[in-house]
Amino acid sequence: MLIEDDSLHLYHLTLTKPTAAIKSILGQFLDNKKSQELVLATSTSIELWQFHSESGKIKQICHQQVIGVIQNIDRIRKGGSNLDLLVITSDSGRLSILEFDKDELKFFPVVQEPHSKNGMNRTTPGEYLCVDPQDRTITIGAIERDKLMYKAQTNNNKLELSSPLESVSKNTLTIQMVSLDTGYENPMLAAIECNYAHYDASLKYDPQSSNLTLQYYEFEQGLNYVARRKDTLEIPSSSTTLVPLPTPIGGVIVAGSSFIFYHNPTIDQQLYLPIPSRAGSSPVPIVCYAVHKLKKNNFFILLHNELGDCFRVLIDYDDDSEKVTELSVGYFDTISPSTSINVFKKGYLFANVTNNDKMLYQIEDLGDNDSYISSSQFSSLEDVFDGNKKHEFKPRGLRNLALVQIIDSSNPCFGGALVKTSESKESRIAMITGHSHLKLKTHGIPISTLVSSPLPMIATSVFTTRLSAESKNDEYMVISSSASSKTLVLAIGEVVEEVQDSSFVTDQPTIGVQQVGLKSLIQIYSNGIRHIRQTETEGKITKKTFDWYPPAGITIISASTNQEQVLIGLSNRELCYFEIDPTDDQLIEYQERIEMSGGQICALALASSFVNKSQRKSPFALVACTDETVQVISLQQHNCLETLTFQALSANCTSAVIISNETSLVAHLGLENGLYVRSTLESITGKFSDTRVKYLGADSVKLSAISLRQSQQVGVLAVSTYPWLCYRSKNKTRITPLMGANIKCGTSFYSEEIGEGIVGASASELTIFTIGEDEDNSEMSIEDELAIEDIRLRYSPTKMILEDQTAFVIESEYGVVSPYQSGEEVDSDYYSAFGYSRKDESWASCVQILDLESKKITFSTELEDNQKPLSLCRMNFGNQKYLMVGTAKDLTFQLNNNPKYKIITFLINGSELELLHYTEVDHPPAAMIPFEGKLLVGMGKYLRLYELGKKQLLRKSSTLVDYLTKIVQITHQGKQRIVVGDGSNSTTFLKYDSSDNIFVSFADDVMKRHITALECLDHDTVIGGDKFGNVFVNRIPFTLSKQADQEWSLVKYQDHYLNSAGNRSKGLCEFFLQDIPTSFFKGTLVTGGKESIFYTGLCGSLGFFEPLISKSEVSFFTALENSIRKVLDPNLEEHDKKRLYCQLLGKDQLKFRGYYNPVKNVIDGDFVEYYFELDPRTKTKIATELDRTPRDIERKIADIRSRVAF
Known part of the structure; x- marks a missing residue:
């Protein structure tokens, strides 16, 4: 492979996957008759969540990334099985059926049936997917024309699909498609379709007089043929959703904007009913539904509209006449607007929220006592749409539902930036997301502090121990101070208090504490080892102490222990080894000692956990010396205390730990220079292999093995500048900082009263905390790599600028009325739950200032007069700081709209904004940046420079770039160069010509791209993203760049050709993300890491490109x-x-x-x-x-x- 010297090669990784789930379904994918799992599908991943009855919450057990774009999902069951399979349509041109492997906790394909060529278009089946309720057929449909039906059969316990049966409907668009429950009759489909045959380019489409039809398709099993039934039904143009009803009722409910009606094609029955609407609100369409079977052929049907209101539908069915006698609907509750909703058998409702965190609710009441509207009052759709009959309701707090869990979601994400905070000393990412959130994502695990109290001395080491081998709880906490030469022994119970009769040596610092044998303790201190044996006679516990002392003038400087072994290092470089007699807990010293030749012993380690659970003794020991070496010593009988491996280090080792993973022993070393080293020990030779190094901080690293009983493993607590936790998760070793833990030493403990936690000390303060947050509605576990802190905003944020710990955010929401402009007190919780009052063509907008360190909003100002903020810029004029906001007044999403545009100038006065003046402009100010002490604004095809005036901004320059259409991004490359991103014409490189007071374009892209994000990499290179999910890197040639800097006149007067600049930039990189990039920013998330390019995506993804x-x-x-x-x-x-x-x-x-x-x-x-x-x-x-x-x-x-x- 030939690699050019000036080429750029990037390595792409996704840190957090897109969270915008296209659909959620329930099924039985685990081998448990009573289980019910939730499958969430994003465009590029599948997640499986399991419901836990004990906690009433769901937990993710599987997350798989896919290669391709998922379009739709459903479930099907094999004949004679109680397990469901997952059916997926995608852009691969294949119908995939997946089975879940409960051992590996992953899906794998059992069927991949080709049906179309690779890619997606409007005639490619896959946009719609429905499975017959009796699992007989699978049907996939395209947006236009084609539908394919597969007959599913089980042969030798394998699901097989027949050749597809095709149904072609020319000039027909499909709006919705579902399978009907026909029992054992022929399978049927219902579809909302639109025939556009009579429309052409000259005839304008009128949605109010559209010809939507309810069309049925029937699969003739005997003839093996799909028939398009003739009994079509014209339906209102606002029809959006089909709700199939289970047997014995059958038929389908058609739902639209504030109406529903029932139709059964077998008996040609129709019932009509209006849906209640909010007072003063226009008709709202139904977007999703949930049908849940109750006992005795009863059903729980919920309809959900785009405002988040849920309505329950009641059906009265006469078994004798086999007809539906009455249809009723009533307001149930209001939740966040969702893409799909699902009802669990256990009585819980999952809301796959469209633009916010996903929610899990408990159904506390079915709403039987609520008021309902009956279909007996309406004989036709004309009665339903009668304007004189109003059916309104007022949203209320949750009555029938109770929120039990919040699952974080970052979609839609409108931008992000890297921010440094003093709290964690780690870089974190701030993302503005809808609906109305700024989220701070930090690589770390949050903690919950339980106890924090002062100590009578400066602690240097902390130990916890049980009193007997049978005990499950840690009963003693031992705190040692080498500075004060003291040891403090505390009892762990309902309260933590000092122990007076511990038999410990308390006037010397403790080096190690260990429960050994059955009922013995050992304390290792500077001048010896104290062995405390406990005996119980007639219910009374007595303690006997035995002491071991080193030779005169020699002290113990290091030690390591486990339940069967003790290893100590003496000040004369000798190594002493002890084993525990299993019969009487005696401490037996190995007769030989080994003298280390490399220097003083500075760290020792015995294995504290083993691969084989029956193993009790460590086969190896680590010995680190002050000559920057570490040795592996054998402790086996045939070669005890023999050196097996010798390894040089980059600095002295300050602490060492040996623990096991699933297959081998792993050595963990903490070095003086802040490095943490992890290496696998070969089981026979003891050699180091697979060594990994990570920089943790400026201070030396202190390690201790900690028990993580919740995840059934032993981890390592590494303390440097701040503490880290090393553990295994999803078959990978992770090392993650503990957020908010200010400790210099620590260890784990467990007690029935407190549970699993960590005790740590910093100077003269003791802290007891647990890993993860313990809140009512959200959970954080060690499997989560990012800790998320949420700041609630007023409206949906669109742009953000960071300055140190301050964020300036512009926010807006369309079609609502702001309650904040009245000046009265506003109940923000109410509007957070139910949204703002609706009004067509109305904008609610504001500018807010946030303190990211305290996570509070410090200032808010409303943008009145129906303004929508478009752009944001913070800059200096002289010694003053200003915030510039570009706005559009009376902006609507309709043709022939003529809004008025302004630039609002605010003076930044501390943590507040003072309105200075307005500047009217004639084009939308979509992009603004500081440029050489002036404000550079991109508006339409124009680039304009402004200076600050007393009553408005003063225009100093105006440049028309005639081949651009809409400037949406500007980035400053340095000196007088800028790069402009256009809404449809990609990137253009320009230079400011001070002599002519204009910007001159000298290079642009060879491709036409719809730019959404742009960032400068260096003086010649930019990275950008477009609205189709592509990321590219462009660079101007070196010779052109040199000419633009040194021989500008040669470049300035070059002729433009092909309706663009005179030169072309070179494309260095191309990549497809399957998420629309919304921002790029440079930095690193790790201490001492390499600077790379991070990006955020509209669907909530976060990733980076590393050179x-x-x-x-x-x-x-x-x-x-x-x-x-x-x-x-x-x-x-x-x-x-x-x-x-x-x-x-x-x-x-x-x-x-x-x-x-x-x-x-x-x-x-x-x-x-x-x-x-x-x-x-x-x-x-x-x-x-x-x-x-x-x-x-x-x-x-x-x-x-x-x-x-x-």
């Missing part, structure tokens, strides 16, 4: 990606299950990442990390092709991620 630093690195990852692409080729028929986990949709990765343009110079890190999920044989095969070992490749992949993020 590869050498040609060898580029060659390695390119070869690795190609090798993985070969083994995961979707066209290969023979796949083992491990590889099937990675190919759920049957889509080629290269086609996916090159959706619009071929991938160029970008490594897909998400795809490369599939290497971890491959089977050992495939890993070895790929490693052999690359002349590496599998462990080398895994380390390479992990290292490139850890340079920038977690």
